[in-house]
Amino acid sequence: MTQLDYTVGVGKESTYGTAVAPEQFFESEAKMDLEITTVSAAGLRPGKGVHRTNRNSVVRRAVMGDIDVEITDAGFALLLEAVLGTKTSAAGVDTFTLKTNDPMPSYTIEEVVPFLGGSGQAGQTFAGCVAESITIDVKEGAIVTAKVSWIGKQYATKGSPAAASYPAGDELFTFVGGSITLNSLVVSNVTEFSVTIKNNFDGGGFNLGAAGLRARRPELGKRDITGSLNAELVNATITDWYTSQNALPIVLNLTTSRGGKLDITLPAVRTKGELPKSNGGQVSVQTVSFEAFDNGVAAQPVTIAYKSAGSVADPVIVSATWGDWYLDPGDSYALTTVTGATTVTLERLPKGASTGTWVTITATADGGTPGRYNYPLPGDATNAATYRVRVKATNSVGVSVYSAEVLKTVTP
Incomplete structure (x- = not known):
């Protein structure tokens, strides 16, 4: 075993906070963490001018962390369901939309971090994890990536972690296999696109009787769907979009050579700028941040369709x-x-x-x-x-x- 042999596995729980074995492994750095909060008493004694161990107590244990992945055409569905919450399947395509009622699904994340010198490994599980947000980034000359941020209930060591396994023959989504439409027109001047879906969970649940852990799943808040794009200045389309404050649809399409697809549909998007600016004689590029809305017409404010290459169609x-x-x-x-x-x-x-x-x-x-x-x-x-x-x-x-x-x- 070397320092390269870390693993990250995720499994969907049937009971919140009860650890389960991984059902999917991801090629991600092991980045989950445990934050322990302590407090010191205010009382003083003569001759005791520093905080004392018997007046310092643990009051909270909170799990948090990220899973960063390069998106492939196999296995990504689990992470999409974790963030959006609702999944339907038809003809080999999984479609994900925002779950509109609590609770959101919870997961166990299992990590392995090797010891120096190959002498062993630190196996650790993080149970009761719910996905707070996902950010998907598409950049010229790069692989399409996603960051999923988690908050969880509890940490434990794992003496015998599960052996990792990965999809066979999976292929990466890249900028080369992408296209984007704005207001139903294909545009060819976009060099970067990013979208973030955030669930805005409440921060409570650290109740009496839970020993400093979360006693319940986090509850959904008002979600934010935001993003940005960079586009070379070829016409007034993006400027007009900004100045009119019209809510226009954006659709991102990504494909792999073996039939995988990832489509992100935002039916009503308003931009927050910007106006064209010169660039010292170089090509002018507009950097545009945006927010997606519920326009009362489209069924969903965001829809993500994902097809695993070689997936089997429903009967x-x-x-x-x-x-x-x-x-x-x-x-x-x-x-x-x-x-x-x-x-x-x-x-x-x-x-x-x-x-x-x-x-x-x-x-x-x-x-x-x-x-x-x-x-x-x-x-x-x-x-x-x-x-x-x-x-x-x-x-x-x-x-x-x-x-x-x-x-x-x-x-x-």
């Missing part, structure tokens, strides 16, 4: 029909047309129930009719029974979709 149930149901095996069937699925199963609720646990119906594919599944059903020879049923289609990475639920009656 699609094109159609699902059910034949008459009989007790005899083979007489009952479902006829389906499904794309993108590796398995198709039929499910039912308990007899007569409209809610509850779905149970897989043992079915056999009909070799003579593609998409037909035959099965026996529970029932008896004299009494009809009604069941709520559906079709479940699952792809190779475990994503499942379901057909509309149907009420069917078993005919004796």
